Amino acid sequence: xxxxxxxxxxxxxxxxxSNVWAAAATIVGTxxxxxxxxxFGTASALIFNKVFFPSFDPLVGTLVAFATFSVGLxxxxxxxxIFGHFGxxxxxxxxxxxxxxxxxxxxxxxxxLPTYEQIGISAAIRLVLIRVxxxxxxxxxxxxxxxxxxxxxxxxxxxxxxxLPQAGCPLGLLLSSAAFALTSHLPQTEFQSWGWRLPFxxxxxxxxxGVVVRRRVSESPxxxxxxxxxxIVRIPLIEVLHNHTKPVLxxxxxxxxxxxxxxxxxxxILSYATGKLGLSRSDILQATxxxxxxxxxxxxxxxxxxxxxxxxxxxxLGNGLLIVFxxxxxxxxxxxxxxxxxxxxxxxxxxxxxIIYAPEASLLSELFPTSLRYTxxxxxxxxGGAVAGGFAPxxxxxxxxxxxxxxxxxxxxxxxxxxxxxxxxxxxxxxxx
Numbered sequence: 001x002x003x004x005x006x007x008x009x010x011x012x013x014x015x016x017x018s019n020v021w022a023a024a025a026t027i028v029g030t031x032x033x034x035x036x037x038x039x040f041g042t043a044s045a046l047i048f049n050k051v052f053f054p055s056f057d058p059l060v061g062t063l064v065a066f067a068t069f070s071v072g073l074x075x076x077x078x079x080x081x082i083f084g085h086f087g088x089x090x091x092x093x094x095x096x097x098x099x100x101x102x103x104x105x106x107x108x109x110x111x112x113l114p115t116y117e118q119i120g121i122s123a124a125i126r127l128v129l130i131r132v133x134x135x136x137x138x139x140x141x142x143x144x145x146x147x148x149x150x151x152x153x154x155x156x157x158x159x160x161x162x163x164l165p166q167a168g169c170p171l172g173l174l175l176s177s178a179a180f181a182l183t184s185h186l187p188q189t190e191f192q193s194w195g196w197r198l199p200f201x202x203x204x205x206x207x208x209x210g211v212v213v214r215r216r217v218s219e220s221p222x223x224x225x226x227x228x229x230x231x232i233v234r235i236p237l238i239e240v241l242h243n244h245t246k247p248v249l250x251x252x253x254x255x256x257x258x259x260x261x262x263x264x265x266x267x268x269i270l271s272y273a274t275g276k277l278g279l280s281r282s283d284i285l286q287a288t289x290x291x292x293x294x295x296x297x298x299x300x301x302x303x304x305x306x307x308x309x310x311x312x313x314x315x316x317l318g319n320g321l322l323i324v325f326x327x328x329x330x331x332x333x334x335x336x337x338x339x340x341x342x343x344x345x346x347x348x349x350x351x352x353x354x355i356i357y358a359p360e361a362s363l364l365s366e367l368f369p370t371s372l373r374y375t376x377x378x379x380x381x382x383x384g385g386a387v388a389g390g391f392a393p394x395x396x397x398x399x400x401x402x403x404x405x406x407x408x409x410x411x412x413x414x415x416x417x418x419x420x421x422x423x424x425x426x427x428x429x430x431x432x433x
Contacts, residue, residue, distance in 0.1 A: 022152035025217040026145040026165035029100055032203075032210040033141045034172025036107040037134060039199045040072065041267045042180050044393075046274070046281065047196045051115040052124045071128055072135035073390035076382035079139020081237055084375030087144055088236040091227075092151070092220045092374065095144045097211060103137035104207035106130040111200030143378030146361040151220040151370075153362075159311045162362035163303025169357070170295035170349075173266060177292060181285040226370045236375040240368070244376055247367035250423045251380025254364065256388040257319050257417035258356045261326075263392040264413060265291070265348045269333065269341075271393075272400065277336045287342040294350025302358035311359035316424045318356030322417035325352065327410035334406050356420075367427065388416060 079099075087095040110130055116123045145165040153161035179199035186195040226232070233239050240248060266288065273279045306314045325347075332344040368376035399408040 021213075021217045022148050023161065023164050025096070025214045026149045027168050027171070028213045029096055029210050030141065030145045030165045030168025031171040031175070032168075032206045033100060033103045033138055034169050035175045035206060036103050036172075036203050037072065037138055038173050038176035038266065039107070039179060039203075040110070040131065040134065041263070042176055042270065042285075043196055043199075044267065046180065046184075046270070047192060048127070050192055051117070051196070052127055070390040070394060072131040072138070073386045075132045075135025076139035076386050077379065079136035079141075080143060080375070080378035080382040081139075082136065083140025084143060084378040085236055087140070087147075087374035087378075088372060089232055091223055092144050092148050093214075093217060095140055095374075096148065096214050096217075099137045099141040099144065100207065100210045100214060103134055103141065104203050104210070106133045106137075107200055107203040108207070111197040111203075139378060139382045142381060143374050146365060146377060147223075147374055148217065148220055150362050150365050151222040151373075157307055158362040158365070159306030159314075159359050160300060160303035162311075162360075162365065163299050163306070163358040166303075166354075166357050166361055167296055167299040169262075170292040170299065170354075173349075174289055174292040174296065177285045177289045181282055181289065184282045184285065222370050231371050233371045236372050237379075240372050240376045240379060244368060244372065247427075248376060248380045248383075250427050251364045251367055251377070252384040252387070253423035254315070254360070254420050254427075255381055255384025257322050257413075257420035258353070258360060259385050259389040260392045260413055260416040261322060261348060261353060261356075263389045264396055264409065265345055265353075268393045268396040268409075269345060271397075272406070273333070273341055276400070277333075277341070279336075279338050279341060283338055283342065284345070287345040288349065290342075291346040291349030294346065295354050298350065298354040299358050302354045306359035306362070311363045312424055312427060314359045315356060315363055316421055318352065319417045319421040319424065321355065322352055323414050323421065326414035326417060327407065330406040330410035330413070363424075363427070 083095045083099060107130075110127070113126060113130070114123050142165075145168070146162060149161045149165050150158045176199065179202060180196075183191055183195040183198055270284055270288065273284045274281050302314065329344045329348050332340050335341070364377055364381060365373060367380070395412060396406075396409045399412060400406060402408075
């Protein structure tokens with residue numbers, strides 16, 4: 001006869017299967033959604049200023065293209081509020097499927113979107129509207145994917161499970177960079193005419209894969225228990241803003257260094273290295289791909305490390321390293337040497353970034369109770385992402401235009417890491433997952 005509270009073999013097998021599907025669903029889904037988001041950023045750096053904003057001066061056209069890219073990041077808090085509300089009331093699983101479709105279908109539409117030459121300014125307007133839709137979807141996606149991972153995690157494994165949806169980020173970056181690296185081998189006229197559309201059209205295939213996988217995952221056990229206990233909050237947003245203001249602000253601040261680092265490396269450097277330094281587009285994309293591959297490998301490793309040494313300590317260490325290396329990274333880029341630029345990109349994305357990003361999901365999740373976690377996590381993460389990520393390429397391009405070099409960009413990145421480090425130090429982790 002089994003002891004009270006014991007788990008029989010069948011129940012253990014069900015839990016393990018549920019954990020595996022939860023891990024697979026978060027990795028596959030976030031990979032697809034980040035792929036959709038990244039190809040827009042890559043296209044903003046390489047082609048959108050030519051096909052949607054050709055009437056502008058090249059520098060101004062690049063700024064406008066980056067502004068269009070940033071619109072998606074600014075829309076993320078809207079998605080956080082909408083998806084957070086229903087995710088805390090109806091469940092995490094439903095929101096993941098909806099956000100995936102809401103991200104993928106507009107991305108595919110970009111692949112058939114008429115250009116400025118064909119329909120004039122309305123082409124740019126349509127592009128902006130699609131970008132808003134993408135941003136809203138991603139605002140709901142990240143929080144839901146993170147919670148499906150950490151709330152399925154066995155005790156003491158939340159940092160590792162929380163690092164799995166984070167691993168979708170480098171995979172999405174790797175796929176998007178690979179897609180554009182392949183199309184970049186086309187002659188410039190063909191790439192500008194139709195080649196840039198192929199990565200967007202490929203999203204249609206990925207959507208099908210993502211929906212199939214996500215429909216098989218079970219609902220978060222912590223949400224299910226909360227629902228059975230009648231603990232559903234009527235309006236989660238009001239409760240979060242009224243009683244959890246400090247955790248939201250700390251979460252926003254904690255995101256600044258990480259998200260600024262990422263978008264400077266993934267978008268700004270691509271534009272700067274190919275436009276100002278005259279380096280090969282394929283070489284910089286290759287560097288980004290190597291960095292993304294290293295990031296993917298180190299992400300779960302850092303997640304395991306976070307469970308062993310403490311997720312907050314690891315997060316603080318990563319931001320401390322970023323403070324030290326931010327300026328050297330951009331001084332290295334400014335040498336204009338292709339090999340040196342490649343090393344800088346690989347080190348920033350492949351080494352520094354996973355140390356910060358891997359423990360971040362479970363760290364921020366612990367700031368909020370289960371009944372408000374989707375809203376609180378999504379709101380803090382996406383406001384931080386909008387403020388830092390949305391402005392990062394714009395600020396960096398403006399600093400470059402005024403100073404003529406990237407030293408000021410390095411100082412800017414280092415300052416954001418200081419804010420993140422201070423916010424992490426101020427956190428009190430009372431809710432262990």
